[in-house]
Amino acid sequence: MTFSLRCHVCHAPFPATALFVCDKCMGPLEVHFDYDAVKLQISRESIAAGPRSIWRYRPLLPIEGEPRTGLHSGFTPLVKADRLAKRLGVRELYVKDDSVNHPTCSYKDRVVSVAATRAVELGFTMFACASTGNLAGSVASHAARLGLDCSVFIPDNLEPGKVTGAAVYNPRIIAVRGNYDDVNRLCTQVADQYGWGFANINLRAYYAEGAKTYGFEIVEQLGWTLPRHIVSPVAGGTLLPRILKGINEFRSLGLVEGEEPRVYAAQAAGCAPVVKALDEGLEFPDPVKPDTIAKSIAIGNPADGFQVVSAIRSTGGAGAMVGEDAILDGIELLAETEGIFTEPAGGVTVAATKQLIERGVIPPDESIVICITGNGYKTVEALHGRGPVPIHIGRSLADFEAAMGTQAGGQR
Numbered sequence: 001m002t003f004s005l006r007c008h009v010c011h012a013p014f015p016a017t018a019l020f021v022c023d024k025c026m027g028p029l030e031v032h033f034d035y036d037a038v039k040l041q042i043s044r045e046s047i048a049a050g051p052r053s054i055w056r057y058r059p060l061l062p063i064e065g066e067p068r069t070g071l072h073s074g075f076t077p078l079v080k081a082d083r084l085a086k087r088l089g090v091r092e093l094y095v096k097d098d099s100v101n102h103p104t105c106s107y108k109d110r111v112v113s114v115a116a117t118r119a120v121e122l123g124f125t126m127f128a129c130a131s132t133g134n135l136a137g138s139v140a141s142h143a144a145r146l147g148l149d150c151s152v153f154i155p156d157n158l159e160p161g162k163v164t165g166a167a168v169y170n171p172r173i174i175a176v177r178g179n180y181d182d183v184n185r186l187c188t189q190v191a192d193q194y195g196w197g198f199a200n201i202n203l204r205a206y207y208a209e210g211a212k213t214y215g216f217e218i219v220e221q222l223g224w225t226l227p228r229h230i231v232s233p234v235a236g237g238t239l240l241p242r243i244l245k246g247i248n249e250f251r252s253l254g255l256v257e258g259e260e261p262r263v264y265a266a267q268a269a270g271c272a273p274v275v276k277a278l279d280e281g282l283e284f285p286d287p288v289k290p291d292t293i294a295k296s297i298a299i300g301n302p303a304d305g306f307q308v309v310s311a312i313r314s315t316g317g318a319g320a321m322v323g324e325d326a327i328l329d330g331i332e333l334l335a336e337t338e339g340i341f342t343e344p345a346g347g348v349t350v351a352a353t354k355q356l357i358e359r360g361v362i363p364p365d366e367s368i369v370i371c372i373t374g375n376g377y378k379t380v381e382a383l384h385g386r387g388p389v390p391i392h393i394g395r396s397l398a399d400f401e402a403a404m405g406t407q408a409g410g411q412r
Helices: 035-039 044-050 053-059 082-088 108-121 136-146 158-165 179-196 206-212 214-223 238-250 275-282 305-313 324-338 344-358 399-404
Strands: 003-007 029-033 078-080 094-095 126-130 149-155 172-176 229-233 262-268 318-322 368-372
Touching: 003 399, 029 035, 044 053, 044 094, 053 214, 078 214, 082 094, 082 179, 082 229, 082 324, 082 344, 094 214, 108 136, 126 136, 126 179, 136 149, 136 158, 149 158, 149 179, 149 399, 158 172, 172 179, 179 238, 214 238, 229 238, 229 318, 229 344, 238 305, 262 275, 262 305, 262 344, 275 318, 318 344, 324 344, 344 368
Parallel strands: 094 368, 126 149, 149 172, 229 262, 229 368, 262 318
Antiparallel strands: 003 029, 078 094
């Protein structure tokens, strides 16, 4: 086996089992690879010859045997967003679009593919999660494919589309009267009491490694070059530091050369513990009570908040928090310029990028990647009352022309 677990804080070693907290300092555990062994197994050529999924990076993912699920997850488009770049006044802008990820249209399919495979390897028969929506659907889908029993725990005010997106796979759905942090506390107790495999609790170390593939793909899809700036939404904190970890693994293995990108946290003003920690010079974010339409990133006490703050500071990055109207404006801006419909978390990221550019934090003449992590068709109610109103007409050409204010032979 080329991997084990290690404490992020005190670096104490642990076996690669269902552990997630260091018993010496209570720090979070993360996967540590034997990179000398990995280097013998991976190259640009081997990656290019691999499947068009996250598993093309198999030597850098923590499973022992063959992948069990996620065989079509990942390798999502990196869109060169020239129209959006023009609107934002920048030269080179890309959108990494996980709103079309397989099978459940969010970045969560990356992390769940790894966690579910590892859950089977460790002998779990119940696969579960604490979720703000996207994770519930992904866990339920991958559990169904693997024939695992499944339980998803959600806040009881979740968007209907996301509840339906999990329910269709027939898991047990537990709607908790409280916010995500209340849900997560309960799930930690359930994991301990009943020995269930929770993707983002006792399997979190493996789950988090799946997020690295987002960074791997950015590098590969840019022709083995590094962007200068990456803007990512932050919820529990899994994604942003693992994008950076993945990029630095590629750098240390000699797969890519260049300066480490600067990374930036995008959060809603109604739930911005990481941005506030950055502004106040804190090492760990103080918990906040979420109040935002961006429910998929409404986590007031991010499990990996320390890693996010550390990653941003180490690269010279920053954070930005945006209000509710700006979130909706961001959704519409991305849709009307690039034809990509994102959920509110993506609106946060677009709006935060716009703010960072306007503040002069991100220069206009350097390459930028925006991370879009979920699909807007799951959260259509967020845009209720916005956008053009349908023009109702009869069935004749005359009705159409009357509505358009034109006559036959006029503008076409």
